[in-house]
Amino acid sequence: MRYRLVARERASRPMMLAAPFIALGLTCLASLILFAALGKPAGAALHALLLRPFLSWYSFTEVLLKMAPLLIIAQGLAIGFRANVFNIGAEGQFIIGAICASALPVWYPMGGVPFMWPLMVVMGALGGMAYALVAAGLRTRFGASEILVTLMMSLIAIQILNYLLLGPWKDPMGFNFPQSVMFPRDAILPTLFAGARTNVSLYFALVASALAWVMMRHHFQGYQLQVGGMAPRAATYAGFDKRRAVWISLALGGIAAGIAGASEVAGPMGQLQRSVSSGYGYAAIIVAYVGGLNPIGIVASSFLISVVYIGGDAATVSAGLPVAATQVFQGMLLVFYLICLTFIRYRIEQVPGVAVRA
Amino acid sequence: MTGMPALLSMHGVSKRYGKVQANAEIDLTVEAGSIHAVLGENGAGKSTLMKLIYGVETPDAGQIAWNGTPVVLNSPGEAQKLGIGMVFQHFSLFETLSVVQNVSLLVPGTRAELSARIRELGATFGLSVDPDAMVHTLSVGERQRVEIIRCLLLEPKLLILDEPTSVLPPQSVALLFETLRSLQAKGMAILFISHKLGEVRELCDTATILRAGRVTARVDPRDHDKSELARMMIGREIPKISADTTHRVAEDRLVLNHLSLPSQTRFGTTLHDISLSVKSGQIVGIAGISGNGQAELAAAISGEVPVADAGAITLMGKPAGRLSAGARRRLGFAFIPEERLGRGAVPRMSLADNTLLTAHGTGLVRRGFIRRAAERALTGRVIEEFDVRTAGPDVEAGNLSGGNLQKFMLGREIMLAPKVMLVAQPTWGVDIGAATAIRRRLLSMRDQGTAILVISEELEELFEICDLLHVLHAGHLSGPRDPHVTTAAQIGTLMTGASEGDAA
Numbered sequence: 122m123r124y125r126l127v128a129r130e131r132a133s134r135p136m137m138l139a140a141p142f143i144a145l146g147l148t149c150l151a152s153l154i155l156f157a158a159l160g161k162p163a164g165a166a167l168h169a170l171l172l173r174p175f176l177s178w179y180s181f182t183e184v185l186l187k188m189a190p191l192l193i194i195a196q197g198l199a200i201g202f203r204a205n206v207f208n209i210g211a212e213g214q215f216i217i218g219a220i221c222a223s224a225l226p227v228w229y230p231m232g233g234v235p236f237m238w239p240l241m242v243v244m245g246a247l248g249g250m251a252y253a254l255v256a257a258g259l260r261t262r263f264g265a266s267e268i269l270v271t272l273m274m275s276l277i278a279i280q281i282l283n284y285l286l287l288g289p290w291k292d293p294m295g296f297n298f299p300q301s302v303m304f305p306r307d308a309i310l311p312t313l314f315a316g317a318r319t320n321v322s323l324y325f326a327l328v329a330s331a332l333a334w335v336m337m338r339h340h341f342q343g344y345q346l347q348v349g350g351m352a353p354r355a356a357t358y359a360g361f362d363k364r365r366a367v368w369i370s371l372a373l374g375g376i377a378a379g380i381a382g383a384s385e386v387a388g389p390m391g392q393l394q395r396s397v398s399s400g401y402g403y404a405a406i407i408v409a410y411v412g413g414l415n416p417i418g419i420v421a422s423s424f425l426i427s428v429v430y431i432g433g434d435a436a437t438v439s440a441g442l443p444v445a446a447t448q449v450f451q452g453m454l455l456v457f458y459l460i461c462l463t464f465i466r467y468r469i470e471q472v473p474g475v476a477v478r479a
Numbered sequence: 480m481t482g483m484p485a486l487l488s489m490h491g492v493s494k495r496y497g498k499v500q501a502n503a504e505i506d507l508t509v510e511a512g513s514i515h516a517v518l519g520e521n522g523a524g525k526s527t528l529m530k531l532i533y534g535v536e537t538p539d540a541g542q543i544a545w546n547g548t549p550v551v552l553n554s555p556g557e558a559q560k561l562g563i564g565m566v567f568q569h570f571s572l573f574e575t576l577s578v579v580q581n582v583s584l585l586v587p588g589t590r591a592e593l594s595a596r597i598r599e600l601g602a603t604f605g606l607s608v609d610p611d612a613m614v615h616t617l618s619v620g621e622r623q624r625v626e627i628i629r630c631l632l633l634e635p636k637l638l639i640l641d642e643p644t645s646v647l648p649p650q651s652v653a654l655l656f657e658t659l660r661s662l663q664a665k666g667m668a669i670l671f672i673s674h675k676l677g678e679v680r681e682l683c684d685t686a687t688i689l690r691a692g693r694v695t696a697r698v699d700p701r702d703h704d705k706s707e708l709a710r711m712m713i714g715r716e717i718p719k720i721s722a723d724t725t726h727r728v729a730e731d732r733l734v735l736n737h738l739s740l741p742s743q744t745r746f747g748t749t750l751h752d753i754s755l756s757v758k759s760g761q762i763v764g765i766a767g768i769s770g771n772g773q774a775e776l777a778a779a780i781s782g783e784v785p786v787a788d789a790g791a792i793t794l795m796g797k798p799a800g801r802l803s804a805g806a807r808r809r810l811g812f813a814f815i816p817e818e819r820l821g822r823g824a825v826p827r828m829s830l831a832d833n834t835l836l837t838a839h840g841t842g843l844v845r846r847g848f849i850r851r852a853a854e855r856a857l858t859g860r861v862i863e864e865f866d867v868r869t870a871g872p873d874v875e876a877g878n879l880s881g882g883n884l885q886k887f888m889l890g891r892e893i894m895l896a897p898k899v900m901l902v903a904q905p906t907w908g909v910d911i912g913a914a915t916a917i918r919r920r921l922l923s924m925r926d927q928g929t930a931i932l933v934i935s936e937e938l939e940e941l942f943e944i945c946d947l948l949h950v951l952h953a954g955h956l957s958g959p960r961d962p963h964v965t966t967a968a969q970i971g972t973l974m975t976g977a978s979e980g981d982a983a
Contacts, residue, residue, distance in 0.1 A: 339848050339849055339851075340847055340848055340849065341835075341839060341844045341847050341848065341849055342847060344832070344835060344849060347828075348825055348828070348836065351825050351826075351827055351828065352821045352822070352824075352825040352826065354783075354818075354821055354822040355821060355822055355823070355824065355825045355836060357783045357804060358781070358783060358804065358814070358816060358822050358823060358836075358837075359804070359805070359808075359836045359837050360782065360803055360804035360805025360806070360807070360808050361805065362803070362805070
C-alpha cells in the first residue's frame with residue numbers, strides 16, 4: 122500500500138493557531154520518553170524545563186533577558202523568510218554586531234564618550250547589516266545562494282572574533298584569557314528592574330516587533346516581499362524588483378542580529394568574549410518558524426524558547442540532564458511544528474493499486 | 480433500445496465534488512460505430528463524465544454498463560482492459576523520450592515490433608509519425624497523433640477524445656476528422672468532447688448536450704443549426720457582437736522593431752526578427768498555436784524578460800526593451816497573462832490584495848502605506864462591473880473559478896486605463912456569455928483609443944475583434960493581414976509554417 126500527500130483546498134485557520142501548541146505537547150511527550158530512556162527522572166526534568174522559570178521573579182527576568190535577542194533576530198529573519206530570502210547566518214551577523222559595538226569601549230576603556238551605549242547599538246546594527254549585505258551582493262551579482270553564503274560567513278565571523286580576542290583586543294590585564302577589557306559603566310545598557318539583568322534591549326525587540334507587524338500588514342514594501350515569497354512569478358509580472366527584495370531582507374535581518382549582538386556585549390556580558398552568542402542566531406530561526414513567521418506569533422514563540430533555555434539550565438542542575446537536552450528539545454519543537462504544518466496544508470491519501478495515468 | 484445492447488450505457492450517473500454537483504442523473508448511450516459528441520460549455524461537467532467512463536473517478540450513484548453488462552470501473556487500467564481508450568486534452572508524453580519509447584511505457588512489446596505497428600497504423604489511418612523522433616521536436620498535431628496511436632495500439636472499442644481540436648490548426652483538424660471517420664468505418668465508437676458547434680455538426684451523428692451537470696438534450700446535430708445547438712448548450716441566445724469599424728487610428732503605441740530573443744529554457748522557442756506595430760484605437764491579433772513563441776513574446780513585451788536591444792520594443796514612442804516590467808507599466812502598459820494563478824494573481828492572497836498587485840499606482844498607496852479602504856473600494860468596483868461571481872474582496876484568488884478570475888484580472892487591468900494592453904488567451908476557460916462580454920469590453924476599450932494586442936489560439940475570436948492579424952509560428956511572425964479579406968484557411972496555412980507566398 123502506498124500513500125501520497127494531497128494539498129488541501131484551504132488550510133484551516135484554527136488549526137494554524139493550534140499548531141504550535143500541538144507541537145509543544147508532542148515535544149513534551151517525546152521528551153518524557155527520551156529523558157526516561159536516558160535514565161533521568163523524566164517528570165522532574167520536564168517540570169524544571171517548563172515550570173521552574175516561572176517559580177521565581179529572578180528566573181522570570183532571566184527569561185525576559187534571553188527573549189530580547191531571540192525576539193529581535195527572529196523578527197528580522199522572518200521578514201526575509203516570507204520573501205523567500207533565507208538568511209541562515211544571523212549567528213555571524215550577531216557576532217559582527219557584537220564586535221563592532223565592542224570597538225568603542227575597547228578603544229575608550231575609561232568611557233567618557235557621549236551617548237556611549239546608544240552609539241554602540243548603532244555600530245552593532247551597521248556592522249550586522251554590512252555583514253549580511255555581503256551575501257546580498259553575491260546573490261544579486263553572481264546568483265550565489267544566500268543560504269550557503271550567510272551560513273559560511275558565520276564561520277568566518279567566529280574566526281574574526283577569535284583573532285581579535287587572541288590578538289589585538291585581548292585585555293592586557295586579563296591573565297591571557299581570550300576576552301576584551303571589561304566595559305566601562307556608560308558602555309552598559311540600562312537595566313529595567315532593580316536586581317535583575319533584564320535591560321532595555323527588550324524594548325528594542327518589542328519596538329522591532331511592532332515595526333515588523335506594521336510593515337508586513339500595512340506597508341507596500343512588506344506586501345511586495347510577501348508576493349515575492351508566495352508567487353515569485355506574480356512579483357515579476359507586477360514589476361516588483363527581485364534584487365531589491367534580497368537587499369532589504371538581508372539588511373533587516375543583519376540590522377536585527379547586529380543590535381542583538383551589541384546588546385549582548387553591552388548587557389549581561391559587559392565585555393567581548395568568545396562565547397558571546399550561545400547559538401541565538403540559529404535558535405532565532407526556530408523561533409521565527411514556530412511563530413508562523415507572523416510578528417505576533419514570534420513574540421509568543423520567542424518567550425517559549427526562552428523559557429526552555431532557562432528551564433534547561435535548571436534541569437541540568439536539578440535533574441542531571443545533559444546540556445544538549447535544551448537543544449534537543451528546541452529541535453524537536455521545530456520538527457513537530459513542521460509536521461503539524463504539513464498535515465494542516467496536506468492530507469494523506471491512499472494510492473490505488475493500479476497506476477493512474479495523467 | 481432494440482436488439483444488441485449498446486456498447487456503453489450510463490443510467491442515472493451522478494458525481495459531486497464538495498458543494499459542486501458536477502454530474503447529475505446523466506443518461507448516456509453510445510452505440511458501436513458511432514461518433515458521439517458530448518457538447519457543453521466550460522464547467523458543464525464534460526470532463527467529469529469522461530473521468531467516470533475512464534475509471535479515473537467513481538460515480539456517487541447510477542450504473543454504467545458495457546455491452547449490456549453492469550461494470551464498476553475503479554481505475555483507468557480496468558477501463559483499458561474493457562476496451563476504452565482516452566486521449567487527454569493536455570498530453571501526457573515525455574518530451575525527452577522518443578515516440579516509440581513513450582508508447583512502450585504503456586503498450587507491451589519490443590521497440591522493433593512497436594515501431595512497425597506505429598508505422599502500420601499511421602499508414603492505415605493517416606496518422607503518419609516517425610517512431611524514432613524525439614517528442615520535443617514534434618508539433619502539437621504530431622504529438623496528438625502519438626497519443627491517438629498509443630490508444631489505438633491497445634485496440635479499444637471506444638475512443639474518448641477530450642477537446643482534441645483546441646490545439647490544432649484548421650488543416651490538421653480536417654486530417655483528424657478523416658482519421659476519426661476511418662476508425663468509425665472499422666466499427667469503433669468515438670466520444671468526441673467539444674464546445675465547438677461547427678465541428679460537432681460536421682463530424683458527429685449523435686450529440687448529448689450537457690448544461691450545469693445535467694443532460695439537456697440528445698439530438699442528431701446535423702438536424703439543427705448552430706444557434707439552436709448553442710441555445711441547448713447555454714440555455715439562452717448568444718449575444719451578438721457588433722464591431723464598429725469606423726474608429727480612427729492614430730499614433731503608434733507599441734512597436735516591435737526586429738525583435739529577436741534567444742530561448743530562455745531548453746524547450747523554449749527562440750524569437751526571430753519580429754516586427755509589428757499597434758496603434759491607438761486598434762486591436763491587433765496574433766494567431767498561432769501555443770508553444771510557437773507566444774509565451775516568450777508576451778514576456779518580452781511585458782518586460783518580465785528584458786531584451787538586450789532597447790530599441791527593439793518601443794512603448795509610447797520610448798525605447799523600452801531594457802525597461803523593467805514596473806517601468807513599462809508606469810508608461811501605461813497593462814498585461815493579462817494566460818497563466819492566471821501564480822502569475823497574474825497570487826492564489827493565497829485576497830482579491831483586494833490582488834488588486835493592489837498592479838493597481839498600486841492608482842492612489843492605493845500613500846507614503847508607502849496601503850490604503851485599505853481604497854483597495855477594497857476598487858476591488859468592489861472590479862467585482863461589480865465585470866460580473867465576477869464571488870462573495871467579496873476578501874475571498875482568496877485561488878478559490879475563484881478560472882473564468883471568474885479571468886474577469887477579475889481583466890477588470891483590474893482595464894481599471895488602470897492603460898494606453899497599451901496585451902491580452903493572452905482572453906477567453907480561455909471562460910463560458911460563452913462571459914467570453915462575449917470580454918470581447919465586447921475589448922472593443923469598447925479600442926473605441927476609446929486603447930491600443931490592444933491579443934494573443935489567442937481561437938481563430939474565430941481573432942476574426943471577430945481584430946483590425947489586423949499576424950500569425951506566430953516557430954518564433955517567426957508573419958506580416959500583418961486584414962481579417963476582412965483573409966480566410967481562416969489562409970491563416971491556418973501560416974499557422975503550420977508554410978511561407979507567406981503559399982498562403983496569399
